[in-house]
Amino acid sequence: MSETIIExxxxxxxxxxxxxxxDMDFTVREGDVTSIIGASGSGKSTLLRCINLLExxxxxxxxxxxxxxxAKGNDACAYRAKVGMVFQSxxxxxxxxxxxxxxxxxxxxxxxxxxxxxxxxxxxxEKVGMAPYVNARPRQLSGGMKQRVAIARALAMEPEVLxxxxxxxxxxxxxxGEVLSVMRQLAEEGLTMIVVTxxxxxxxxxxxxxxxxxDGVICEEGTxxxxxxxxxxxxxxxxxxxxxxx
Amino acid sequence: xxxxEANDFFGWVAYILNEYGSMLLxxxxxxxxxxxxxxxxxxxxxxxxxxxxxxxxxxxxNPVHWAVxxxxxxxxxxxxxxxxxxxxxxxxxxxxxxxxxxxxxHMGTWTAAxxxxxxNTGAYMAETVRxxxxxxxxxxxxxxxxxxxxxxxxxxxxxxxxxLRNIMPQIGNNLIINIKxxxxxxxxxxxxxxxxxxxxxxxxxxxxxxxxxxxVIYFILTFTCSRILRVIEDRMAGxxxxxxxxxxxxxxxxxxxxxxxxxxxxADYRARQEQxxxxxxxx
Numbered sequence: 001m002s003e004t005i006i007e008x009x010x011x012x013x014x015x016x017x018x019x020x021x022x023d024m025d026f027t028v029r030e031g032d033v034t035s036i037i038g039a040s041g042s043g044k045s046t047l048l049r050c051i052n053l054l055e056x057x058x059x060x061x062x063x064x065x066x067x068x069x070x071a072k073g074n075d076a077c078a079y080r081a082k083v084g085m086v087f088q089s090x091x092x093x094x095x096x097x098x099x100x101x102x103x104x105x106x107x108x109x110x111x112x113x114x115x116x117x118x119x120x121x122x123x124x125x126e127k128v129g130m131a132p133y134v135n136a137r138p139r140q141l142s143g144g145m146k147q148r149v150a151i152a153r154a155l156a157m158e159p160e161v162l163x164x165x166x167x168x169x170x171x172x173x174x175x176x177g178e179v180l181s182v183m184r185q186l187a188e189e190g191l192t193m194i195v196v197t198x199x200x201x202x203x204x205x206x207x208x209x210x211x212x213x214x215d216g217v218i219c220e221e222g223t224x225x226x227x228x229x230x231x232x233x234x235x236x237x238x239x240x241x242x243x244x245x246x
Numbered sequence: 247x248x249x250x251e252a253n254d255f256f257g258w259v260a261y262i263l264n265e266y267g268s269m270l271l272x273x274x275x276x277x278x279x280x281x282x283x284x285x286x287x288x289x290x291x292x293x294x295x296x297x298x299x300x301x302x303x304x305x306x307x308n309p310v311h312w313a314v315x316x317x318x319x320x321x322x323x324x325x326x327x328x329x330x331x332x333x334x335x336x337x338x339x340x341x342x343x344x345x346x347x348x349x350x351x352h353m354g355t356w357t358a359a360x361x362x363x364x365x366n367t368g369a370y371m372a373e374t375v376r377x378x379x380x381x382x383x384x385x386x387x388x389x390x391x392x393x394x395x396x397x398x399x400x401x402x403x404x405x406x407x408x409x410l411r412n413i414m415p416q417i418g419n420n421l422i423i424n425i426k427x428x429x430x431x432x433x434x435x436x437x438x439x440x441x442x443x444x445x446x447x448x449x450x451x452x453x454x455x456x457x458x459x460x461x462v463i464y465f466i467l468t469f470t471c472s473r474i475l476r477v478i479e480d481r482m483a484g485x486x487x488x489x490x491x492x493x494x495x496x497x498x499x500x501x502x503x504x505x506x507x508x509x510x511x512x513a514d515y516r517a518r519q520e521q522x523x524x525x526x527x528x529x
Contacts, residue, residue, distance in 0.1 A: 054388055056307070081394025091389030095407040104403055105393035150389075157393050 002030040003065075005161055005192055006051065006083075010060035013046055013216075020046045022216040024060070028161065028194060028209075033187045035203035035224075036196045038213035039239065044196040045088075047213070048165050051194065052085050081109050084154035088166040090146040092138040098125065098149050099134040102156045110157065117156070124152040128182050144175025148182055155186075162186070164195040200243040204228045212236045258455035266446050273442035274463050280431070280438060281424040284363035288424075289417060291364065292371020295322050296409075297401050299372070300379050322372070329369035335430035338362045342434040359436040363428065367420055374416045378409035411482050418475035422468045439463060 004027055011024040020043045028034050036044045049055040051062060053069065053076045061068045069079050093101050102121035106112040112120070125131045128148040138146055147167055154162055164183065168176040180202050187193060187206045197203055203210055203224070210227040212220045212235075220233040231237045250257030263270070299319060303312040329337065342358045345351040353361070382405050390400040429440035443460040447453055 052392060054391060056304075077391075077394045077396045079394075080392060085392035087385065087389065087392070089385050091383075091385040091392075093386060093389065093404050095404065095411075105395070108399050108403060109394040153393065 007063040012059040014058045031190050033207045034194045034209040035207035036211045042213045043216040048163050082160050084159035084162040086164045086167050088169050090150045102153045105157050121156050124155040128152045143171045144178045147179045161192045258452045269442045273439035277428045277439040280428050285421045287364035288367025288371050291368025292375045295372035296375030326369045326372050334366050355436045359431050378413040414479045
């Protein structure tokens with residue numbers, strides 16, 4: 001059995017009086033592609049943001065290689081460098097070119113030499129098919145191109161886990177296709193990924209583990225075949241009926 | 247040069263330029279030096295204060311950090327409010343004479359001038375920088391956090407370069423205000439343009455001609471600066487085109503310039519559609 005990378009234990013998150021995550025428990029092992037599906041507002045993105053410490057969990061803990069990440073004195077920056085994140089709104093640095101976007105992290109955070117960082121960045125930009133656009137600025141690219149650069153930027157940090165927060169929700173169908181094919185390729189290469197997505201076909205075909213969330217709790221989880229092929233929970237059945245009956 | 251008639255405006259202008267030209271030039275030079283250096287120092291102060299003001303703190307998580315940063319934030323707030331809220335002319339007198347009386351520090355007028363205009367500009371720039379930082383999409387910060395950058399790295403690499411571009415018009419504004427406002431430094435006898443014009447008036451009693459010349463010189467200084475700043479701003483926006491790295495055997499290797507295709511107007515389109523017909527008709 002492969003090594004456990006991330007363990008979420010009794011995670012809770014409240015914003016004021018509003019409870020978004022009630023009691024989350026799940027485990028991500030090396031090489032897993034975990035898809036988190038569910039209706040909007042069910043807490044999927046909040047869960048992902050908690051895992052990357054962009055939001056502080058209100059209670060419970062998240063273990064990274066068995067060590068709690070939210071413990072006092074733990075360096076959040078060093079942790080985030082190992083856990084990459086791809087956002088719905090891309091969040092490319094607007095003041096940098098495509099290449100600089102992919103080089104700044106390795107140079108500033110990992111302390112790599114510029115030539116080394118350039119080589120790594122070019123390797124990943126080629127992988128996502130954006131190598132010709134190294135000198136372009138984000139505002140000159142289409143959404144799909146931006147998202148592919150954002151993936152290359154995250155990969156350039158050579159993270160242990162890559163989190164995707166609805167990476168295709170802001171894109172048109174053609175761009176969705178180009179981004180998903182990159183993600184599919186990464187999954188096949190064995191990258192550990194946690195993907196919050198509304199792309200059910202992608203979740204079904206690519207993920208090894210599917211988590212269905214509703215109202216801040218996990219309603220159902222299991223392998224892709226279990227959740228998509230034979231959902232047990234009525235809420236899962238209802239949610240997926242719109243997809244499977246198409 | 248002989249004295250002109252009392253109501254001979256152009257005569258007096260010529261006389262003043264001839265007799266006191268070098269005095270006016272040196273005054274204008276000093277005004278510019280004070281304005282440019284102080285605006286630059288003020289920007290540095292403003293950026294430093296702006297960075298501190300936007301440090302995120304969390305009372306529950308790290309109370310010591312929260313208290314220390316909170317203390318400095320309050321201190322800097324007081325600085326901003328006091329220097330924004332009092333006239334620079336009064337500040338100049340207050341600091342210059344106060345330093346001498348209370349602390350026995352006798353600043354040169356030159357030091358005093360740079361000091362006062364700098365911290366005054368700093369107070370304004372602090373708020374401008376804070377606004378510039380807040381104007382940047384929070385997604386930029388999150389993107390930088392997600393690759394493990396700390397507050398300082400996020401600020402210097404991602405946020406401030408973008409904020410700087412957004413606040414360039416305001417920096418220009420401050421420079422122009424400083425060029426004009428150095429005239430209040432005459433209260434502590436800083437020998438800049440306005441001080442020299444006043445001296446000329448004192449010597450010639452040619453009020454209107456002397457102040458007319460001052461008007462023109464001040465306007466030339468500010469207008470030149472605003473044009474130069476506009477050019478710098480345009481440069482910072484960067485080009486609309488970019489180099490596309492080509493690896494296509496048909497196109498050859500290396501870089502080609504990509505330019506957005508010019509949009510064809512409807513009139514041009516119609517003209518192009520009609521052209522083949524007319525050429526056929528000619529045959």
